[in-house]
Amino acid sequence: MINIFEVAETNQMIEKENLDVRTITLGISLLDCMDSNLERLKEKLYGKIYEAAKDLVKTGEEISKEFGIPIVNKRISVTPIALVGGAACSSAEDFAEIAKTLDKAAHEVGVNFIGGYSALVSKGMTEADRLLIESIPLALSVTERVCSSVNLGSTRTGINMDAVKLMGETVKKTAEYTKDADSLGCAKLVVFCNAPDDNPFMAGAFHGVTESDRVINVGVSGPGVVKTALSKVRGENFEVLCETIKKTAFKVTRVGQLVAKEASKRMGVPFGIVDLSLAPTPAIGDSVADILCEIGLEYAGAPGTTAALALLNDQVKKGGVMASSYVGGLSGAFIPVSEDQGMIDAVAAGALTLEKLEAMTCVCSVGLDMIAVPGDTKATTISGIIADEMAIGMVNQKTTAVRIVPVIGKGVGESVEFGGLLGHAPIIPVNGFSCDAFVNRGGRIPAPIHSFKN
Amino acid sequence: MKKTIITVVGKDTVGIIARVCTYLAENKINILDISQTIVQGYFNMMMIVDMCRTEKHFGDIADELDKLGEEIGVIIKCQKEEIFDKMHRI
Numbered sequence: 001m002i003n004i005f006e007v008a009e010t011n012q013m014i015e016k017e018n019l020d021v022r023t024i025t026l027g028i029s030l031l032d033c034m035d036s037n038l039e040r041l042k043e044k045l046y047g048k049i050y051e052a053a054k055d056l057v058k059t060g061e062e063i064s065k066e067f068g069i070p071i072v073n074k075r076i077s078v079t080p081i082a083l084v085g086g087a088a089c090s091s092a093e094d095f096a097e098i099a100k101t102l103d104k105a106a107h108e109v110g111v112n113f114i115g116g117y118s119a120l121v122s123k124g125m126t127e128a129d130r131l132l133i134e135s136i137p138l139a140l141s142v143t144e145r146v147c148s149s150v151n152l153g154s155t156r157t158g159i160n161m162d163a164v165k166l167m168g169e170t171v172k173k174t175a176e177y178t179k180d181a182d183s184l185g186c187a188k189l190v191v192f193c194n195a196p197d198d199n200p201f202m203a204g205a206f207h208g209v210t211e212s213d214r215v216i217n218v219g220v221s222g223p224g225v226v227k228t229a230l231s232k233v234r235g236e237n238f239e240v241l242c243e244t245i246k247k248t249a250f251k252v253t254r255v256g257q258l259v260a261k262e263a264s265k266r267m268g269v270p271f272g273i274v275d276l277s278l279a280p281t282p283a284i285g286d287s288v289a290d291i292l293c294e295i296g297l298e299y300a301g302a303p304g305t306t307a308a309l310a311l312l313n314d315q316v317k318k319g320g321v322m323a324s325s326y327v328g329g330l331s332g333a334f335i336p337v338s339e340d341q342g343m344i345d346a347v348a349a350g351a352l353t354l355e356k357l358e359a360m361t362c363v364c365s366v367g368l369d370m371i372a373v374p375g376d377t378k379a380t381t382i383s384g385i386i387a388d389e390m391a392i393g394m395v396n397q398k399t400t401a402v403r404i405v406p407v408i409g410k411g412v413g414e415s416v417e418f419g420g421l422l423g424h425a426p427i428i429p430v431n432g433f434s435c436d437a438f439v440n441r442g443g444r445i446p447a448p449i450h451s452f453k454n
Numbered sequence: 455m456k457k458t459i460i461t462v463v464g465k466d467t468v469g470i471i472a473r474v475c476t477y478l479a480e481n482k483i484n485i486l487d488i489s490q491t492i493v494q495g496y497f498n499m500m501m502i503v504d505m506c507r508t509e510k511h512f513g514d515i516a517d518e519l520d521k522l523g524e525e526i527g528v529i530i531k532c533q534k535e536e537i538f539d540k541m542h543r544i
Contacts, residue, residue, distance in 0.1 A: 002535065004489045004500040006542040007459055011531065066512050068533035254540040 010251075014069060017224035018286040019252060021259045022279050023073040024060050025115075025200035027207035027215040027272065028052045030079040038088040042101040045084070049076065049105040049114075052214055052269075057110040059266050063259055071259065072421075076106065077205035077217075078116035086128030092135035099139035099146050106145040113188075115205030117148040120195070123157040123444070133163070136170050140185035141177035147188045147203035151195040153390040155397045158447040159193065164390065165439050167191050168383025172406060175375065179408035182416045186405040187338075187370065191386055193393030193400045198273050199329040204366075204401060215272035216264045217329065220256030221279040222248070223288050226316075230294040241295065242315045249276065249319030257324040275329030276320030277365055278312075280340035282423035288312075288333050289342025300335075300343055301352030309333060310363035330399055332365025338405075338418060338425035339370055347426050354385075354428050362392050367401035372416045372425040375408035382406065384435035387445075395448050456505045457486070457535040458512075460519065464528025466497040474501070474530065477522055481515065482507040497528065502535070 013019035033044035057074045064071045078084075081098055089095045099117055106114040117139060119129040136148050150167055153159035171186055178185035190204045197208020200217035207215070229248040233240050256274040264271035280288045289300035295308045313332040321327050335357070337343045346352035354371065361367045367389050373382075386402045393400030407416045410427055417424040462474060471490070478485060478501075487502040508515065516532040523530035 001487065001502065002459065002538045002542065004491065004498070007461055007500050007538055008498070010538055010541055011461060062513065065516060066534050067537040068531055069537060251541045255537060258536055258540045 011068070013222065013225045013251075017222070017228045018281070018283060019222045019225050019255070020070040020072050021256055022219045022221040022277075023075050023200050024056070024071060024259065024263050025075045025077050025205055025217045025219070026053050026056050026267075026269065027077045027198070027211055027217060029207055029211065029213045030084045031209070034084055034087055036087045038094055038097060041085065041088040042098065045098065046101050046105050049078065049102070050108060053109040053111065055267060059263055062266070063262050067258070069255055069259065073113070074111050075200070075202060075205065076109070076111050076114045077200070077207045078102070078114065079207050079209065080116060080118040080120055082119035082126070082129045082132040083209070085132070086126065089128065089131060092131050092138060095132050095135035096139045096142060099135070099143050103143035103146050111145070113145050113147050113202045115147040115149065115202050116207060117146050118150060118206045120151045121160050121163045122151050122154045123160060125160070125163060133166055133170055136189060137173040137177040137185065140174055140188055147205065149190045149192060149195065149204040149206060151192045152386065153193040153394050153445075155194060155394050156447055159387065159390045159394055159445040161387065161439070161445055162442055164387050165380075165383050165442070167386060168379040168381075168439065171382050171404060172379040175406045175408050182418065183375070183405050183407045184418055187403065187418055187422050190401050190403040193390040194398060196329055196399055200275050201277065201279065201330060203403060211272070212270055214269045216260060216267065216269050217272040217275065218256050218260035218263070219275040219277055219279065219329065220252055221277060222252040223278045223280050223291055224285045225252055226278060227285070227287070227291045227294050230291065238311070242311060245312060245315035246319035249316045250323045252276075253320035253323035271326070273326045273328030274324040276316060276324065276327055276331045277329070278316055278333045280334060280336065281421055282339055282341055284341055287340045287342035288335060289340050289346055293342065299349050299351035300346040301356050305356065306359050306363055309335070309360050313364055330365045334366060334369065335360055335364050336370035336403075337428070338372060338416075338423040339421060340423070344423070344425055347428055354430060358388060358392070361389060361400055362396060366399060367393070369401065369403050370405070370422065370425065371403075372405045372407050372427045373430045374411045374427055375406050376411070377406045377430050380434070380436045380439040381430060383439040385430070387439070391445070458503050458505050459533050459535055459538060460501040460503055461531045462497065462499040462523070462528050464497055464523070464526070466492055466495060467527065470497060470526055470528060471499065473522065473526055477519065478503060481510060483515070
């Protein structure tokens, strides 16, 4: 039987070390809503989302209360809208109308984000994909809770450089459209290489076409728990360090598995996956960078950071995999800058640069995330940064992403406040040398060879 | 059987267990196990109870215990057993 010390340990994790279930995300397929009439399509979308998700928030709150574990976010992911809206939309403005419908549905059911305003263009773009991408700046400026993502490449298809160029311009334009709010629109826009279909985390969540009609995916988190556990093994060797991370990740993930199964049972929706991630928040003690410091670095970004992050990422997966029947999503350590106080401190101290962050993305779960750059950064430069990150994902057969915010009207030395979970960040300098000729070539980068791995 | 863990943490005072147990008895909640320690003057108790006979909703019991805790000056939490079981048992 459970003893008092085990109970105390669990409750200390929840109360003092910010252990929580970061999100329950309900994936909803909208493929059966397709219509050639925009008004009818909007009606069907709203109806299906409302019907599927009306009990999501209530269910989340009930589970949270019964098990005494905070469930921070309840969210929805939907089928990429470029697929759903293709027949009905003949302009970017038409697509933005769909975004408004998604936003309205999100408000009505009480979720804080709805993801899936997306296009999958890793090899080529349809007219609908192009229109959706064109509509992103408008859509993100007239909605509050809609998140957008675009998959630009994969290990099997290579990188769609036409789309990379277009997304550099789109990021810049989104920043312009939302410049009154410190270019907040860009915080809800992410580009991917090798995007997974079952990612419960925003801004990149969408409901893949290979998924069933509805699915429950859960993302757990607990950087504070890992840091506290590591503070008890200071000075010990790597074996002890890694074992400690694994055991802690196991415990954290088990909570996610429990919540996912319960949510699935109560809503009558199949359980998809647990995303076993260390996802930081701006709260003190909820930082991945602090774990890196606990491993032995003065600041995140110091020499040794990539190795420390690599081992952390790997041990989190090793510990978590056994704790859940199905693991998926992005799984690993997230390294967003503005959402992690330790990362913010590292940038402010001059320890962490964009180039070091890029190196870290080779071994972490996703990519360049929530990085504020000067507002006068050129669109082609942003495309260049995206292309670099896509190449890392393509060659290493991993998911990589870029969520970068060119803050219009601000430069290096200033900082930006996004608020809430999105946090705040000092603006980081960008290499100013040109990549115009590279980005403007057009076409695709072919898929890499998979043999001769050396 | 619907096993639930009730934890009580706070400054030690006369009658904590009595008040909690009275409430549980009134609501037909059966106590299966109690362990209790004092850590640095702080009262620390864990009860394993069975809630299958109570007529109230879990959420209401949790709210009422929370209120009772406020009256006594301690923190009372009520959580289903599975969260501890999943975390600490393979």
